[in-house]
Amino acid sequence: MADRVPCEFFLIRYVPDVVKGEFTNIGVVLREAAEDQGGKANAVVRFTRDWSRVRCMDADADLALLEALEGEIAERLRLGAADTKPVLTLLEDTLSNSVQMTEARASLAENMTAELEQLMRMYVEPLKVKRERRTTGRAAIAGAMRNEFERAGVWGLMRKRIAASLYTRPGDPMKIDCGYRTDATATSAGSVVRMFQAVSLEGDVEAAKGFAYSAPQLREGVERLESARLELTAVVEPVKRGNSEEDEALERYRFGVEAMEREAIRVVTLSDLARVAETARLELRV
Structure with a gap:
């Protein structure tokens, strides 16, 4: 079996009311713990495609802005993947404290794609019921x-x-x-x-x-x-x-x-x- 890659991940959270502190996870940032010779670490981001929980918490949530934020984070990671500060700055500038990023957590990945999908299932995507209505x-x-x-x-x-x-x-x-x-x-x-x-x-x-x-x-x-x-x-x-x-x-x-x-x-x-x-x-x- 191939060696697993040491990684760390961060959860992206939507916090509509900072005072109450209620939140829902909307995305994951995953990056390799080790940097390459150029000083960069491979990093990826993915946001949810099911915004139902966000709508339940905040009927007026700007979903278009949240969806666009995924691309902005991906670009920041591409330019400086070894440092999450540019991402934190982006979140602060975009929606104040309404979108936050957690502290890093460690993980071991067989590959980045599979690990990202697993983290999305564990922490972000809502549980699927057996008779879920088919998207058409x-x-x-x-x-x-x-x-x-x-x-x-x-x-x-x-x-x-x-x-x-x-x-x-x-x-x-x-x-x-x-x-x-x-x-x-x-x-x-x-x-x-x-x-x-x-x-x-x-x-x-x-x-x-x-x-x-x-x-x-x-x-x-x-x-x-x-x-x-x-x-x-x-x-x-x-x-x-x-x-x-x-x-x-x-x-x-x-x-x-x-x-x-x-x-x-x-x-x-x-x-x-x-x-x-x-x-x-x-x-x-x-």
């Missing part, structure tokens, strides 16, 4: 998309919840799930911004229509502000082929796909995510 629709697609990008090691390098209003016009409420920019030398077409959106076609197709409607303005805005070409990708569930009673649902599905493809939006299904994530890994040189 857009939430399921977004979760699968994140899983694949995490497996490829690129999730921490990607932008999340990208405001369309940055490129279209003020007031545009659309948020693009995630994206990244390629280096000018990574593709023959120069710099490319790739954005990915989970779009469920199981119910109505309004999300597909809205995404298609915004595509031309998004492209023009990215070209104008970032001097790059924009490639939009919609991730959808596979089409369901069944009896004649499902013909109407199939027609809606086809309508949604065609509406997006007419605006040059690439449409892929969940089965294509591994290939999409691998492309991101190569382009981001992970």
